[in-house]
Amino acid sequence: MELLDKLNILADAAKYDAACTSSGLDRSGRPGTIGSTTLAGCCHSFSADGRCISLLKVLQTNVCVYDCQYCVNRRSNDVPRAAFTPEELCELTMGFYRRNYIEGLFLSSAVIRNPDYTTELMIRTLRILREERRFGGYIHAKAIPGADPLLTRRLGLLADRLSVNIELPSSSSLSLLAPDKKKEAILTPMGQISQGIAASKQELAVYRHAPRFAPAGQSTQMIVGATPESDRHILTLTQALYDRYQLKRVFYSAYMPVSSSPLLPVAETFKPPLLREHRLYQADWLLRYYHFRAEEILDESQPDLDPRMDPKCCWALRHLEFFPVEVNKADYEALLRVPGLGVRSARRILRARRVGPLNFEGLKRLGVVLKRAQYFVTCSGRMMTGLHVSEDGLLRHLVALEAPALAGPVPEQLSLFDSAV
């Protein structure tokens, strides 16, 4: 088979993996090697669906022994199968990397024969890249659940970031759609990796040349919209993953109909829940950067995120007693709670108000989104001039602000499952 055909098949099989980040690690290049990584990561292109292309995202092989219903590579699916040899994949990665097409390699794989064999194949590829080609670029590798812990450790010593896909947000959905996978089998390597990272950090503090195990951390991904879990369930799970396993990121992937299984939404009428995915990412940001807790964003009376407005606006509307916030006095935590104020603008406010009191014009210069923030802040005790809004008027204003950006009618979210479940 031609390399071009293999690349087509194996990139096509890998494209449903959401993670394509190259962040979390600063490593400059050294003479005699090739490649470096930057802390913020670097996007090298954007595909027609608007997602970033940072890494060469391919599978080692798409030959799979499992039969997970939601997956395009399941055993029962009739698609062309291929496999890269380790040498081929290294050649391709180096060729792309030298031309600055990519930031590194994202290596995942379907399970060929058994998890151990698959992991060994991946290790061989990464070993050639790192040791023979002296490649210092970014490598994101998928740990295969069920592989021997020693093999996963070897993989983590070669890669910068490891990830284990949690696939579905609950164990009942998992047993329904992926009968070969168990929740424990997914969480065990996740725990092992998280411990490995912590131990490696400790060793590095003592010995500068200690081996670095997954220095850019670990991430995971789950499919949203294939099963009937609520947003509250998903966010609580996400928070538990951040707390317990110190993950860098949790990725959500709106379910794309790739299967006609009776257990899944019908392909013909199904629209991928892209807006819901977007709102989940917004809430995820609130968890990671804005000191919110999942319980604050959603509770039992409100199990799903409002599609009309971002989660921070929703929180603000439910907690009007918290506002207005005085920008010249409030602390960082309080500033972060204001809709229209982000991490950067909050930091800038802290810096700028040491020079003198801030007014609304000054806020605008700092990059604050006043069209949202104006309802929630005061400058030296004064609201923005000419602003008179009642409480329910506020909701209408905020919804109207976002309405033009939301293409088409507001989608009904969970109604799709009334017939399926």
Place this chain on the structure above:
Amino acid sequence: MSWTQISCQYDGSYPGFLSCVFDCYVNREEPVEFHTPEDMCCSLYPLRAVATDQEHAMRVYRSFAKFGAEGERLAVRTFLTCLPDKELWLWRFLRLAYDQGPGIGRNLTDPTVDKVRKAVWHLEHEAHMYKGFTRFSELDGVLAGEIEPKNRVLPLLRPHFCSRYPQERFVLHDRTHHEALFHQPGPHGWAILPVEDFSLGPADRTELQYRELWRAFYDTIAIEGRYNPRCRMTHMPKRYWAMMTEFQKDWETALPEVRGR
């Protein structure tokens, strides 16, 4: 007493500008416009031609350490931006900075600081974009690439690419400002030099194969059900596309042809 207003003529280089700053402070003069000898202009203000003096320039440059890290960064980088009348804005910024010291980095609501800060942000943002969107082609063992930035990003791209490809010989050509970054292996093996004419031979077979592979990958990795051209354009504005392999139509040329040239 207010300073005499003058029109400043210098050679267009950064040391030249710093010499202007030095002379203006010595003579208590306030420049209201800057121009180079090539500019055809006439002014009502008295003209002062400033000769570039490396020693004076270095003294001014070293004095930027008084502005704190943030202020120093702005003072150095503003000259690389495409801000209209950047010399004048930078002059106003320096006056303010000598006055306020390290506090200048915090004075974000001042109109001058704001203007300069946003211009530098634009420069740094563009440089970051080009870290990803630059494409190299291999020609006889040398990597060659071209960019068409609004700001002078080469000095900012230099540490990135030199650190990334320490063992490679490469050339990165800036079409807008007619200069190029050259690099060869070894310590300090780089230079940014003015380039008059930049053309390369045709691409060979291996190079064409890699381009084809990359285009195949680019087309495959998009999910049809999520097609979102507006999102793509937000993240990657169309002005970058002309130089990128994935949008290249003609396969024979060494580097992508730019439409409208």
